[in-house]
Amino acid sequence: MKKNLFNRVLWECLAVCMASLLVLITGIYEIALSQSAAINDALNISGSEIDYSDDPAYQYFKSDYKDKDYAELTEYFQSVAEQIEGEGIVLLKNENDALPLSEKEKVSCMLSGSNKFNYGSSGSSASNTASYKDLKQALTDVGLEVNQTMWNFYQTSSSRKKIGDTYLINETSYDAIPSAAKTSLEDYGTVIVTIARSSGEGSDISATRSDGEDGSYLSLSEEEISVLQGLTMLKNQGKIEKIVVLLNSSATVQLDFLSRNGIDVDACLWVGNVGSAGINAVAKVLTGKIVPSGKLSDTYAKDNFSSPAAMQLSYNSGKSFAQTYSNYSEMGLNSTQMYYGIYSEGIYVGYRYYETRYTDYVTGRSNTGDYRYSDDVAYPFGYGISYTEFAYSDFSVTENEDGKSYDVTVTVTNTGDTYSGKEAVQVYLQKPYSEYDIEHGVEKAAVELVGYAKTEELAPGESSEPVTINVKKELFKSYDANYAKTYIVDEGDYYLTVANGAHEAANNILAAQGKTPENTDQRMDAAGNSVLAGKIAVNAFDDKTYSVSSETGASITNQLDDADLNKYEGSNTKVTYVSRNDWQGTMPKASISLNVTAKMKEDLRSNKDIETDPEAEMPSYGANNGLTLAMLRGKDYDNALWQDLLDQMTFGEQSYLISNGQYATVMVESVCKPDTREADGPTGYGKSQGSLSFPSEGIWASSFNNELIEKVGDCLAEDALYHGLSGLYANAINIHRMPFGGRSHEYFSEDPYLTAIAAVYEIQGMQAKGIIANVKHYAFNDEEAARNGIGVWLNEQEAREIMLLPFEYALSSAEGMGDAAAVMSGFNRAGTDWVGADQELLDIMREEWGFDGYCITDMASSNGASYMTYQDGVTGGTDVFLGSGSQTALNDFRKNATYCLAMREASHRILYSVCNYSAAMNGIGPDTKVLAASWWWKDTLIAVISVSAVLAAGFGTMYAISLIKERKKKIDIE
Incomplete structure (x- = not known):
């Protein structure tokens, strides 16, 4: 026994094994600490220990559901989800009153989308849809009888799929449908055809290499066309009665097929992606239990490549927004530097192009060309019909006494005789396109949305109370990036009109200007209603009123010249931006090839030199001032006590707070800040216990119902609170710049004003319950292609009037604005600068809009995000990195006063936002202690490390003793 006890080989093996285990576990421990935020989020662990107070004075945000059975919250959430879908569905076509379907009508469901309905998208909006109701059940629930034979066929048929980054429709042709299934159609009068399209984060929708007729994913495939043609043939033979199409996609499906010979669709509805309960609303709209009242939040085209942005896409290599700099290889650029994309359309996004080109064609502006609006547009932005009809009367425009706005008033009457319904009243503005604009390159759209309201439900024959919509004079401004370099208001005639969509608005204004189809040689496609348009004369040019921020007093001038290739010093290429002064000469005609210059390469570099302030x-650090975060609740951002509070933090605490923001902001013991928990969720918390999710944001926008969108925000907040969250990475408010953007499900609209107002109401609903809205993605992140570091080039007028306007409304604290407490930057660059380090871009939101919340990166810990560096981000204005950092992550900057002051200000913004906007502060009073929590997984790893160290030391000792004895024995023998 004693001989075995001092077996050198045994102890050597044990010592080596245990030492190796110690090294391994220590490495795992270090990695785990660096990923602590993600681990704690996954394990639902708090980072702080708090003795919460029950004092009502410290319950800052009240939940109506957190302490109730989750079933009650589920019922509330699902009811609102169904309501927003019901009010957002847009009825586009309804020939011969094909809809609503009668009670107990017999229907067949065709195309694979019927059986595999599109509920949501991939990425940050993804949810578990396994338990969601299918279309057949929804139709059965409202009393319809569904063709089981056809349903069974589509359960096993081919369906849409994605291979790599390419989306495929993968539909079964009409001829390949079994004869028994086709014969079964004759026993069912109506066929509901669901055209479904997928989309999601990480890649754009395929504009080429797909199986749509034009090679894109958003046109119909030959197989889908064959099904519609086959059904039309059966209808002509009297074997079926009606064909109803559901557009089950957040992206705009190309609608040229609706006017194609050989296809006779009776009714068509856009239903978007329907979330967890919206399919109930689809069935109820089909049967008249809900009367549709939605208006399109995007233009639906007959040719998805007809807008300037999409036309430019069609010339690009691979029809991708992302292109590679022609000399990227020779210049040694990496994958985060080598891609670019250009917004050559300027302000002419969506309907702003179609309606302006049409207006110029009608009025005979030179260089417009022979333009046929009806060749491009199937249904205009803002369009939607109902099962009843509405008439407008008593239109008026009145300037308010404050001189800052106009009231547009109209009475709405339900002129139908059967159905009650709601009407979304839309106000559009036309600004004068002046000689000044032509000379200085200021672009103006023929119409733009500037206000809206939704009526209450009106019974047949009932008139509304006068609907009054306030239109701010501020909306009359335009951005002059070339001469005044600020906002201007032109001298001339401005027009306001109410209309069912942008095209009717354009025609109303043309009518007010004396135009008719007859006196324009039929270039005007319909007579407008001049009675519903009012003219406002502005008698003097003004470049002063809006050149100064009403929020901060800061001067407003160009900040984004470095993102405009025509102004950036490092560019050797000029861009022709689309201009209404010369449509034919400025519309895209070829790809735009860019070379990287030496300056551009330098500007694309990460970890740029820090501009050190010699006075800094x-x-x-580490002062003992006796303050807690709760003591500063309600104090202004500039209150001097914030500086005393910040003095209490250590450098390590600030480092950890800034660098470790993955789904959390960390606890700070020195100021008694609790940890917070955030999660993805533009349309619902992805890990929701009930798999609750809302329809696509475009459906919310098409409801034109602000109060309902605010209720959506309330639902999102309640579900978040129930799951212990205090923030959501929502809402998403980039623009539907063209149909092929991958995250169309998460974004509201092609229109910046509609997006802005929807965002404001959702934010108000969320933050009223203490769920911080992390508004995303700031900025110019409207496509997904090569998103890690892609450089987006654009002019400042488009940037401010189209892309940034929703963020201005969402982030500003002015009355009626969103006052969001956080904003998330994008993966992309503005020109050469990563947007999270673009100080000028971030200064716009802080210096001009008065935003005092914090700026968080997108996933900085993801593969390919190495360009999101601490050095660039913190000095550029980023406050939190969505990654896993540490107390030593920023040690390289410990002696740089300029950098340390930037860290301090970042900490200030985080603390201010959490203190005043986060439900994580509930139960925390001025004297409440906030201590670091003990994480069981950390304690376990420490225990394993300790035991391993002891055993390794013990085994090593035994090895040493055994070795000594072995040598002694050898000496004794010798």
Whole structure:
């Protein structure tokens, strides 16, 4: 026994094994600490220990459902989800009153989308849809009888799929449908055809290499066309009665097929992606239990490549927004530097192009060309019909006494005789396109949305109370990036009109200007209603009123010249931006090839030199000032006590707070800040216990119902609170710049004003319950192609009037604005600068809009995000990195006073937002202690490390003793 006890080989093996295990576990421990935020999020672990107070004075945000059975919250959430879908569905076509379907009508469901309905998208909006109701059940629930034979066929048929980054429709042709299934159609009068399209984060929708007729994923495939043609043939033979099409997609399906010979569709509805309960609303709209009242939040085209943005896409290599710099290889650029994309359309996004080109064609502006609006547009932005009809009367425009706005008033009457319904009243503005604009390159759209309201439900024959919509004079401004370099208001005639969509608005204004189809040689495609348009004369040019921020007093001038290739010093290429002064000469005609210059390469570099302020003094750390975060609740951002509070933080605490923001902001013991928990969720928390999710944001926008969108925000907040969250990475408010953007499900509209107002109401609903809205993605992140570091080039007028306007409304704290407490930057660059480090871009939101919340990166810990560096981000204005950092992550900057002051200000913004907007503060009073929590997984790893260390040391000792004894024995023998 004693001989075995001092077996050198045994102890050597044990010592080596245990030492190796110690090294391994220590490495795992270090990695785990760096990923602590993600681990704690996954395990639902708090980062702090708090003795919460029950004092009502410290319950800052009240939940109506957190302490109730989850079934009650589920019922509330699902009811609102169904309501927003019901009010957002847009009825586009309804020939011969094909809809609503009668009670107990017999229907067949065709195309694979019917059986595999599209509920949501991939990425940050993804949810578990396994338990969601299918279309057949929804139709059965409202009393319809569904063709089981056809349903069974589509359960096993081919359906849409994605191979790599390419989306495929993969539909079964009409001829390949079994004869028994086709014969079964004759026993069912109506066929519901679901055209479904997928989309999601990480890649754009395929504009080429797909199996749509034009090679894109958003046109119909030959197989889908064959099914519609086959059904039309049966209808002509009297074997079926009606064909109803559901557009089950957040992206705009190309609608040229609706006017194609050989296809006779009776009714068509856009239903978007329907979320967890919206399919109930689809069935109820089909049967008249809900009367449709939605208006399109995007233009639906007959040719998805007809807008300037999409036309430019069609010339690009691979029809991708992302292109590679022609000399990227020779210049040694990496994958985060080598891609670019150009917004050559300027302000002419969506309907702003179609309606302006049409207006110029009608009025005979030179260089417009022979333009046929009806060749491009199937249904205009803002369009939607109902099962009843509405008439407008008593239109008026009145300037308010404050001189800052106009009231547009109209009475709405339900002129139908059967159905009650709601009407979305839309106000559009036309600004004058002046000689000044032509000379200085200021572009103006023929119409743009500037206000809206939705009526209450009106019974047949009932008139509304006068509907009054306030239109701010501020909306009359335009951005002059070339001469005044600020906002201007032109001298001339401005027009306001109410209309069912942008095209009717354009025609109303043309009518007010004396135009008719007859006196324009039929270039005008319909007579407008001049009675519903009012003219406002502005008698003087103004470049002063809006050149100064009403929020901060800061001067407003160009900040984004470096993102405009025509102004950036490092560019050797000029861009022709689309201009209504010369449509034919400025519309895209070829790809735009860019070379990287030496300056551009330098500007694309990460970890740029920090511009050190020689006057900067190192801030204080670790002071004992006796303050807690709760003591500063309600204090202004500039209150001097914030500086005293910040003095209490250590450098390590600030480092950890800034660098470790993955689904959380960390606890700060020195100021008694609790940890917060955030999650993805533009349309619902992805890990929701009930798999609750809302329809696509475009459906919310098409409801034109602000109060309902605010209720959506309330639902999102309640579900988040129930799951212990205090923030959501929502809402998403980039623009539907063209149909092929991958995240169309998460974004509201092609229109910046509609997006802005929808965003404001959702934010108000969320933050009223203490769920911080992390508004995303700031900015110019409207496509997904090569998103890690792609450089987006655009002019400042488009940037401010189209792309940034929703963020201005969402982030501003002015009355009626969103006052969001956080914003998430994008993966992309503005020109050469990553947007999270673009100080000018971030200064716009802080210096001009008065935003005092924090700016968080998108996933900085993801593969390919190495360009999102601490060095660039913190000095550029980023406050939190969505990654896993540490107390030593920023040690390289410990002696740089300029950088340390930037860290301090970032900490200030985070603390201010959490203190005033986060439900994580509930139960925390001025004297409440907030201590670091003990994480069981951390304690377990420490225990394993300790035991391993002891055993390794013990085994090593035994090895040493055994070795000594072995040598002694050898000496004794010798």
